[in-house]
Amino acid sequence: MNAPQPKATSCPPRPVWRHRLRSSFESTLLAGTATALVAGVIAWLAGAQSVAGWCWIAGTVSAVVPATAWMAAALRRGRAGVDLIAVLSLVGTLLVGEYLAGALIAVMVATGRALDAAAQRRAARDLTALLEHAPRSARRRAGDRVEVIPADEVAVGDLLVVGPGEVVPVDGRIEGAVAVLDESVLTGEPLQVERAVGDSVRSGIVNAGTAFEVRAGATAEQSTYAGIVRLARQAGAENAPVVRLADRYAAWFLPVALLVAGAAWLASGSPVRAVAVLVVATPCPLLLAAPVAIVSGLSRASRLGVVIRSGGALENLGRATTLMMDKTGTLTAGRPAVVEILTAPDLDAGEVLRLAGSADQLSPHVLAEAIVAEARRRGLPLALPTDVVERPGRGVSAGVDGHRVEVGRPARTPSGTAWARTAVNRASLDGAAIAWVSMDDAAVGAILLRDPLRRHAPRTLRRLRAAGLTRLIMLTGDRLEPAHEIGSVLGLDDVKAEQSPADKVGAVRTEEQRAVTVMVGDGVNDAPALAAATVGVAMGARGASASSEAADIVLTTDRLDRLADAMEIARRSRRIAVQSAVAGMSLSLLAMAIAALGLLAPATGALLQEGIDVVVILNALRALRSPGKQAELPADTERMLLRFAAEHDELRDALAQLRDAADHLTTSRDDSALEALRRVHTFLTDRLLPHEHGEESRLYPALAMPLGSAEATATMSRTHAEIDRLAIRIGTHLALAETSGEVSADQRADLLASLYGLHALLRLHFLQEEENYFVLADDTDAHPTGARAQQNHGDGAR
Incomplete structure (x- = not known):
């Protein structure tokens, strides 16, 4: 029985009520200024000019007070932002009696603030999960x-x-x-x-x-986990406030507007002309267009399963150049999968898997779940286990079909036989965990498991580089060898292995000194690094809630390619925001020149500014559309892709026959080598080659249209030709051996080269097809088994 867990004391969570109060206030302000404007217009049309004036004054004053507070807050932070021009315009309209212009500006200011709040609002990040897990x-x-x-x-x-x-x-x-x-x-x-x-x-x-x-x-205070919580809190507190896009442009627009307004006043001697300049200079393209583009980007991203918690996060993602990623659960599936089954002589791999899956059905162990899932995927009839005994750290023992079956780590590794030594060697070379299977105290098989690379990972990283990321780094707590293997496969710029949470935070902070940095992770151990990064991205579908709470962006679907979607959306939204702001300010500068010459009254200028706003907002709304053309697959082609993907999973299980036949050629001098060669030839002619010919004749032509050209599959077609050549060569060797009754010595070297070469070629070819084509089907990343042949992952115990 677990020890009782008294409530932990901690710092209070971020004040969520402040976010709600701010949202409520800005909505009320917008409603109030709009009501005052409309009421004044109705009164003016009814001939009650005095009432109309007071309505417009009320609307203007209601915006002056908060706008002044926002301006003061910006000045305290050392930024003279867009709010300063708005305050000057509002006060100026009151001083010269241009009340309608003031009411129009008040509505625009309130609208921009409400849009900006919608873009900046984020959920509280109180590190609840970290604190709940703390001892x-x-x-x-x-x-x-x-x-x-x-x-x-x-x-x-x-x-x-x-x-x-x-x-x-x-x-x-x-x-x-x-x-x-x-x-x-x-x-x-x-x-x-x-x-x-x-x-x-x-x-x-x-x-x-x-x-x-x-x-x-x-x-406890000096221990590792307390340090993680402190790191996450400190990293979150140290993040500087985001400088809004509008404020960055206002830094030069503000002095220009003040200079033109002052010159107009001095030249004409009329303060009304200066107010007219300030009215058309009111930075509504900045107050409205930029937030509209950002909010549109947030909306577009959410429809793809990407929750971006603030407009600042979207802006920063759009200008990031460095990406740091955790390995497990981010680049890999985060759960082990069966990659190979080795058996004692004369035993069937499917039967060994069935026995192991039957015994493991009631075990919650992560390796047991992977074995049961693989058995069910193959459609094996699992028996109900009896007298199940779970031995923590060792595995499961259960009665299956009248036999005593044990799965896991035995007290003594059965490495005394050739097949068992092969299993140990392959597990060591491939970085896989071994679950040994014994029946009635005799070892009958070994199941190798690894954490597979996500099928979308290589394509996603290529898209991220195309989107503007110039430095891709992997941070992982895993060992150096499997980490570097993944880094080599994905072409990463740097790999940092055996990283503690504190190491990850340090690495993130180092990179942040060079460029805007994005950190992607899914575990509690990633939460401090996510909080420390300029933009933290959590794989939230299966990841720890602490990482989701510490992140600025959460991928709600378990698909890494959504990160590339988010990057493209961020780049496009920021680009549109800049375009809208620059176009709007250019039109405002032209209107300022006209107003300075006395050709625009303040009220007319306010209406003209409204027209400019409409133009830039319509342009900003383009951010709602897709950032680019994706390969559109006809339904028949998508179904075909999924069918061939399923065949890959089945064929991959049989690829071990090629290596087994080669092993027989090197170790056996009896009929077993010839029999193994016959099995390989049957597999090639009955299963593999029909699959490859089907891809060549049906799948590749169907992909030509969505991919834009038949050249997109040309290299894969050349690989098909090489697979055919090697299969024919192996068949020729078999025919010669059948004639003589054995595999001759002069055949062995070439046969070994053909078998090992075909085995390596098929593994590579399968991966290339899965990464380049099969990922185009919507649900392929839901089946990580398609990438199980990737070399990955360190040791584990059962």
Whole structure:
């Protein structure tokens, strides 16, 4: 039974009520100024000019007070923004008696502020999930007695007991027994690890095995997890306020407007002419066009499953040049998948998987879930297990069809036979975890599992580079070797492995000194880095809620390609905002020159400014449209893609026959090599080649139109020709061997080259098709098994 968890004390969450109060006030201001304007117009049409004037005065005054407060706040931050011109215009209309012009400006100011608030509003980021996971209590052993104490009372040197499923309360060293740990909260890695007695262990890690003891090496306040919470709070507090696009342009527009207004007054001696200049100089293209474009971008992104919490985040995303990414759950699927099944001689891989899947059905372990999912995907009939025994850190033992089946990590690795040694070697080379399968105390198979690369990842990173990102970096808590392998596959500019949450924050801050930086992650361990980045992006569909709360942007669908969509939308929205602002200000400058010559009265100028606003707002609304042409697939072509993608998954399972046949050629001198060659030839002629010919004759011609040219598939067609050539070559060797009754010595070298070459070529070809073509179908990223052949992931324990 887990230790009771008393409520943790923490700093109060961000004041959400302030955001709500601000939104309510700005909506009320807009309604009030619009009502005053309309009431004044009605009164004027009814002949009550005095009443109309007072209505317009009320509307103007209601905008002057908050506009003055906004101006003062901007000046305190050292920015003379668009609000200063608005205040001067409003006050000027009151002083010279141009009340209608003042009411029109008041409505425009209130409208712009409401739009800006809609673009800037964001959810509170109170780090709730981080605080909920924080260790609050500990079990301290005192002799034969175990007492539950608050975590902050743990002293260095205390002996603590960590029960199954409990969180390690403080940093320390393991004593008494080997520990099986889930370190995903700190490293992001989904596979569990085994730590020996004497190994260090960090707070925040979950015990995934049986109870073990920890000798405290630090207090709770000095431990790792407390540091994560502090980092997230500090990073969030250090983010500078976003400088609005409107304010950046106002920095030069403001002095120009004041100079022209002053010159008009001096030249004419009439303050009305100066007010007319200020009225047409009121930066409504800045107050309205930029927020409209940004809000339109936010709306467009939300329809694609991208929640952007503020207009500032969209603006910053649009000018970012550096992207930093976590690996697990961001570039990879974040959950293991079966990549290969090796069996003892004369046993079928499907039957071994069926036995393992049957035994694992009741286990919550992440590897067990992957094995059961693979068995079901293949349509294997799983039996109901009996007498199930879950051994934390070791696996499952269960009765299946009258046999005792064990799945997981046995007490002694069965590496005494050739097939078992092959399994160990392949797991080591491929960075895979092994789940051994035994039946009645005899090892019958080994299931290799890895965390696969997302199918959309390579294409998405190419799109991100095309969108303007010049530096792509991966941050991961995983080991150096698998991390560099992923970096090589994706062509990343830098890879930083074995990163703690503090290391990630440091790396983000270093990059931020060079350029606007985006950080993408999905775990609790990523939350501090997301908060520290200029723009934090959370993979929110399956990621930890802490990362979503610390992020500026949340991808609500489990698709990495939505990040590229968000980048394209951000770039386009910002570009349209700039276009609208520049066009509007250019028209305003022209109107200012006309007003300075005395050809525009303040009220007429206000109406002209309204016309300018309409033009720039209509242009800004273009941000609602798609940022670019996507490949439009006919329904028949999409169904064909999905069918061939499913065939890939089936064929990939059989590719191991090629390597197995090559292994037989090097180790066997009996009929087994010839029999393995026959199986390979049957697979090639009955299954593989019909699939490749179907792609060549039906799929590739169908893709020519959406891809724009038949040349888009030309290199893949050349690969098909090479696959045909190697298959024919293997068939010729088989015919020669059948004639002589054995594979001759002079055939072996060329056969090995053909088998290994075809195996490597097919793996590469499958991946290329999946990354270039199959991702065009909408739901392909929902099936990460399509990318299981990627080399990825470190060690894990079962």
